Amino acid sequence: MKDCLRLKEHYEAFVLGALEGEERAELDAHLARGCPVCTPGVAEARWVVAQLSHAAPDAEPPAALRARLMQRVAETKQLSVPQGEMSEEHGARFTIPFWAWAAAAAVVLFFAVTLWQARQFEEQLATVRSDYKRAQNEKDRLEAQRREMESILAVVAAPGTREVRLKGEGQSAPAVKAYWNEEQGVVLSAQKMPSLPTGRAFQLWVVPRKGNPLSAGVFQPDAAGNLLQLTRVEGSVGLKDAAALAITEEPAGGSPQPTSKPAWVGPII
Ligand SMILES: [Zn+2]
Known part of the structure; x- marks a missing residue:
């Protein structure tokens, strides 16, 4: 011891x-x-x-x-x-x-x-973490894109959906297709859309047979001029009460009422 x-x-x-x-x-x-x-x-x-x-x-x-x-x-x-x-x-x-x-x-x-x-x-851990975060962000982005695409397809394929063709001002303006479903919203589809100045956006309007236009959302084509977007009609105007869909150029956040002459108009027949 x-x-x-x-x-x-x-x-x-x-x-x-x-x-x-x-x-x-x-x-x-x-x-x-x-x-x-x-x-x-x-x-x-x-x-x-x-x-x-x-x-x-x-x-x-x-x-x-x-x-x-x-x-x-x-x-x-x-x-x-x-x-x-x-x-x-x-x-x-x-x-x-x-x-x-x-x-x-x-x-x-x-x-x-x-x-x-x-x-x-x-150092290795920091690299792995940032790689993981980047992958996670990319995954979230793709997931959101997939969900958006699913909603878009659902609207286009739904039985009650009405297809509306909007004609542009002037020869060079591309046609914009709208698929309006009263429950699910409006899908807009177009190619070769003109680019907008910074701080500006397009705004879709429902023009009712009586009363003022109702906003149906603000949107922007991508850098290549492609447009495929789901927007929602504000208020409770149905297809049967609507005379036309129209698109105007507005400030990026949108306007309560149109502030310019419509660049695209599509009558609802
Ligand atoms: Zn001992």
Whole structure:
């Protein structure tokens, strides 16, 4: 038991493979006979050393271990005797501060490597995270697009849907097709739509047989001039009450009433 207390301070050095000489032999013997103090003690030291190699980048080595190592280094230095006075047989014993330095160096090396690995890992993790986020955003975008396309197809294919053809002002204006379903909304479809100035948008109107036009949504063709969009008619005007659909150019947010002459008009027959 008294021996165990003395051996206790060498557990870490033993685990690091830096314990030599009599103490090494003694501790080996304790472990060989399953000493109830040294066996768990060495196991714990092994765990502590293993933790050092997995520690977080900003972790400090356990203060106790570091203090013990430093103390051990200091002691060994004091014990060292000048070369001249050293006898052959004691020489081997007193001039080996190396293990302590080796142990300290091993700990420092552990941390340097661990820190480097942790940095590498952090960088890889950041890359993986941003890739994942980008993929996730793309997936969400495609999913929204798929849902939109499904709604569009549902409107076009629904039994109660009326197809309305809107003719543009002038020869070069493309025709715009509208598919109006009273429950589901209006799908607009066109190609080669003219591009709009910044801050402007097209607005679809339902022109009733009586009263003012009702907004049926603001839209913008894509950069290539393609248009395929589902909009909703505001208010409760049905096909039978509507005289025409019309499209005007308006400020990007839309207007409560048309502010320009319609660029496309399609009568509802
Ligand atoms: Zn023991």
